[in-house]
Amino acid sequence: MSAVALTVNGKAVTGDVDPRTLLVQFLRENLRLTGTHVGCDTSQCGACVVHVNGKAVKACTVFVWQIEGANVTTIEGLANPNGPLHPMQEAFREHHGLQCGYCTPGMIMTAVDMVNRKGHDLDDPTIRHELEGNLCRCTGYHNIVKAIAAGAKAMAKGHAQHQT
Amino acid sequence: MSATGIGAAVRRKEDQRFVTGKGHYTDDVNRAGQCYAYFLRSPHAHAKIKTIDSKAAAAMPGVLAVLTGAELAADKIGNLICGWMITSKDGSQMKMAPHPAIAHGKVNYVGDAVAVVIAETLSQAKDAAEKVKVDYQLLPAVADPAKAQGQGALQIHEVAARNTIYQWHLGDANAVGAAFRAAKHVTKLDLINNRLVPNAIEPRAAIGEYDAGSDSLTLWNTTQNPHVARLVMSAFVGLAPEHKLRVIAPDVGGAQNRPAGKVGGRALRGIPHRCPWPRPCHARGDGVRRRRQDHRSARQDHRQSRRLYVDVFVLGADLSLRHVALRPV
Numbered sequence: 001m002s003a004v005a006l007t008v009n010g011k012a013v014t015g016d017v018d019p020r021t022l023l024v025q026f027l028r029e030n031l032r033l034t035g036t037h038v039g040c041d042t043s044q045c046g047a048c049v050v051h052v053n054g055k056a057v058k059a060c061t062v063f064v065w066q067i068e069g070a071n072v073t074t075i076e077g078l079a080n081p082n083g084p085l086h087p088m089q090e091a092f093r094e095h096h097g098l099q100c101g102y103c104t105p106g107m108i109m110t111a112v113d114m115v116n117r118k119g120h121d122l123d124d125p126t127i128r129h130e131l132e133g134n135l136c137r138c139t140g141y142h143n144i145v146k147a148i149a150a151g152a153k154a155m156a157k158g159h160a161q162h163q164t
Numbered sequence: 165m166s167a168t169g170i171g172a173a174v175r176r177k178e179d180q181r182f183v184t185g186k187g188h189y190t191d192d193v194n195r196a197g198q199c200y201a202y203f204l205r206s207p208h209a210h211a212k213i214k215t216i217d218s219k220a221a222a223a224m225p226g227v228l229a230v231l232t233g234a235e236l237a238a239d240k241i242g243n244l245i246c247g248w249m250i251t252s253k254d255g256s257q258m259k260m261a262p263h264p265a266i267a268h269g270k271v272n273y274v275g276d277a278v279a280v281v282i283a284e285t286l287s288q289a290k291d292a293a294e295k296v297k298v299d300y301q302l303l304p305a306v307a308d309p310a311k312a313q314g315q316g317a318l319q320i321h322e323v324a325a326r327n328t329i330y331q332w333h334l335g336d337a338n339a340v341g342a343a344f345r346a347a348k349h350v351t352k353l354d355l356i357n358n359r360l361v362p363n364a365i366e367p368r369a370a371i372g373e374y375d376a377g378s379d380s381l382t383l384w385n386t387t388q389n390p391h392v393a394r395l396v397m398s399a400f401v402g403l404a405p406e407h408k409l410r411v412i413a414p415d416v417g418g419a420q421n422r423p424a425g426k427v428g429g430r431a432l433r434g435i436p437h438r439c440p441w442p443r444p445c446h447a448r449g450d451g452v453r454r455r456r457q458d459h460r461s462a463r464q465d466h467r468q469s470r471r472l473y474v475d476v477f478v479l480g481a482d483l484s485l486r487h488v489a490l491r492p493v
Contacts, residue, residue, distance in 0.1 A: 018285075018287050020287060028191075028192075032194065033185070034185070034187075034189075034191075034192035035184070035185015035186065035187070036185070037189070037366070037417075038191070038367070039365040039366065039367065039417070040367075045365060047365060074185065075183075075184065075185030076184065076185045076186070078184075079184070085183065085184070089183040089184065090183075092179070092183050093175070093176075093179040093180070093183055096176075098179060098182055098183065099418075100364075100365070100366070100415075100416065100417045100418040101178065101179070101181075101182025101183075101187050101415065101417070102187075102189065102364075102365045102366045102417030102418065103365050103417075104182050104183055105183075105185045108183060135365060136365070137363065137364055137365045137418050138365075138418050
């Protein structure tokens with residue numbers, strides 16, 4: 001067993017886990033943050049995307065001990081639990097960017113990271129290229145792309161209380 | 165935001181929990197004291213199971229039970245059924261071989277489950293599964309559908325000669341025959357239907373919980389049809405009478421054309437007797453194995469379950485090259 005300590009959604013957490021424990025397992029099973037999903041076993045689907053020290057990371061591809069001391073944000077930590085939705089979350093809802101919802105947390109976390117890196121004015125080819133690491137089996141991606149374009153613009157309007 | 169009037173946009177209600185990560189998919193369910201199941205699957209396409217030695221596995225830390233087809237049969241757990249029976253063109257019923265949830269005696273495909281390990285944690289179950297010793301006697305295997313139906317091919321199931329479970333057709337033979345006779349041009353084509361592997365983004369999962377106080381079972385499952393699941397589990401697999409079996413379909417991550425066939429995993433969730441005490445049992449592939457387990461266990465579309473489904477068709481066309489008739493050779 002190995003001891004780990006990190007910060008998740010602003011809270012300090014610790015654990016004593018089998019060293020084979022992936023970050024996604026630690027989040028889902030130890031912390032009961034089940035918004036981060038597992039949809040494959042090849043790191044292709046992106047349903048597990050979280051932010052580690054501000055960057056998008058596939059939580060299925062990282063052992064939790066590898067990010068000892070890091071700052072992790074999951075879909076649950078994107079917006080204040082009692083406050084309004086993060087503009088990207090709101091954009092997915094407004095533009096019907098989801099159906100079953102299983103890929104959605106990963107899509108939203110990837111989208112926010114995309115805006116952080118590429119800015120607020122994202123064109124279709126850019127969004128589609130940046131979404132290579134995220135799969136969706138329901139929507140055909142069209143509304144996801146629209147949602148991300150709109151969410152990117154909305155994030156520019158400066159919602160200061162969100163931790164992006 | 166209320167919507168009224170024709171043409172008003174009606175916003176979905178479920179998106180609130182989906183965009184905030186508060187959905188309740190089957191694997192999100194966590195029951196107090198739950199244990200975990202891991203399936204050991206055959207690496208061989210066709211083999212006799214000579215012996216299964218699970219003594220070492222059963223002694224591993226955290227292991228509660230190692231169950232095989234033998235226990236399934238002893239507990240009189242019914243076989244899985246096919247959800248959609250086809251009648252052949254000669255009027256006979258589809259040739260259905262017995263299909264237990266865990267293979268008994270023989271494995272018929274790579275991925276056929278031979279044992280299930282139940283342990284306190286999934287890692288313990290997986291570690292113990294590696295210690296289960298299965299002695300296989302390899303048998304010849306055939307993966308090409310045309311060869312499987314050909315002369316001299318090894319018959320996999322007693323009931324299905326030429327490995328053919330049904331021969332089905334649709335249409336008006338007389339009208340088609342007439343159209344061919346009148347066609348200006350008739351040609352032969354090889355048409356390929358690819359194999360289908362259902363791939364909803366949520367891998368399948370199931371949790372079974374037995375309540376001794378009321379002698380009833382609850383099953384959480386990634387199903388979009390809980391009523392049929394309950395009927396099948398009750399009437400065919402025989403887990404419990406329907407009024408003692410509750411099937412819950414929580415949020416589900418898509419079905420993507422998974423055909424109405426059999427799902428073995430869920431039958432096993434309701435076997436409380438063999439565990440030392442009734443504990444909720446949670447089964448899904450672990451993060452690493454999940455998708456592979458899903459492919460190997462999902463009953464793929466039998467009509468299309470061929471690597472390369474090449475059929476030879478005859479196509480008739482009229483003068484202006486409009487198709488008038490299509491018939492398999």
